[in-house]
Amino acid sequence: MKSIILKGIVIILFGFLSSCATDDTQIVARFTELVMADEFDTEGAPNSAIWGYDIGTGDNGWGNNELQYYTDRSENVTVQNGVLIITAKEEAFNGASYTSARLLTKGKFEQTYGRFEARMRLPYGKGLWPAFWLLGDDSNGTEVWPQIGEIDIMEYVGDEPTIMFGTVHGPGYSGGESIGKPYQLENDRFDTGFHVFGVEWGPNYINYYVDDVLYNQITPDDVPGEWVFNxxxxxxxxxxxxxxxxxxxxxxxxxxxxxxxxxxxxxxKNSNN
Structure with missing residues (x-):
């Protein structure tokens, strides 16, 4: 039996700059204390103690000219057989031609530093754009993006099923100037099986992983602006x-x-988090 434990502007992206850390300078830290887990073992709507929703089309398609209307309907988001299912549908809905869902833990679970990971199977097809990411709290609107910081753990475009990428956005390196790196599977695809996407984030570094393979590290030396991740x-x-x-x-x-x-x-997190 699985269990649930609780303690305690997608942006225009035309390309990104690669970070500079090399294998022999990368910091590898392991965070072993589990502080939040949703194993999706309860059928129906996602756990409301952990997840809320963004609803609608946002400002200018959530800042990216996106085409979907986000809902909290079971047709677009549900838990079945131990898996969270987010479904994108082609349908006329409140002026949009597509529907989907966007879940967030804002105001329910937030943390500085630690390992954040999810095991996922991605969709396939031109025009599909799933993401698993972290956004800094805007202090009830008193701070704005990109000053609040954004850590994209996994982004992927559906017509390139062997490639995903992880990036950071901050002041001076946002949108098309974000800092990141792609990761490509060999002899496999992200839409045909589950893979684990994660970051280990500590003071002055963010390590990126796919299936426990460390493929990139980003540090303050890699960004051409203020490091907002501390x-x-x-x-x-x-x-x-x-x-x-x-x-x-x-x-x-x-x-x-x-x-x-x-x-x-x-x-x-670790005991000194």
Whole structure:
């Protein structure tokens, strides 16, 4: 039996700059104290003690010209058979041509530093844009993006099923100037099986992992502006966008509905966090 433990502006992205850390300078830290986990073992709506929702089309398609209307309907977000299912559908809904869902832990679970990871199977098709990311709290609107900071643990465009990427956004390196690196699977695809996407985030570094492979580290030396990741806390967002600046619109070969499947989300810290 699985259990649930609780303690305690997607932005236009045309490209990104690669970080500079090399393997022999990377810091590897392990966070072992589990402080939040959703194993999605309760059927129906996601646990409201952990997850809230963004609803609607946002400002200018959530800042990215996205095409979907985000809902909290069971047609777009539900838990079944131990898996969170976020479904993008092609349908007319409140003036939009597509629906999907965007979940967030803002005001429910937020943390500075630690390991944040999720085991997911990604969708496939032109115009699909799932993401698993962290956003700094805006202090009830008194601070603005990108000053609040953004850590994209996993982004992916559905017509490139072997490639994902992780990035950071901050003042002087946001949107198309974000700092990050792609990761490509060999002899596998992200839409045909589950993979674990994670970061280990500590003072002055963020390590990026796929299936426990450390493929990138970003430090203050890698960003051309203020390092805003020693502030906090940050909250988690899971979403499946349709269309927008990064993936472009769906085409005649894109099959709907499409699903983002999440087996679990877990957050760890160490005793000195």
């Amino acid at each position: 502030r906090g806390p940050f909250y988690i967002i899971l979403n499946l966008a349709v269309g927008g600046a990064l993936p472009g619109s769906p085409n005649e070969e894109t099959v709907f509905p499409q699903t983002l499947l999440v087996d679990y989300v877990r957050v760890y």
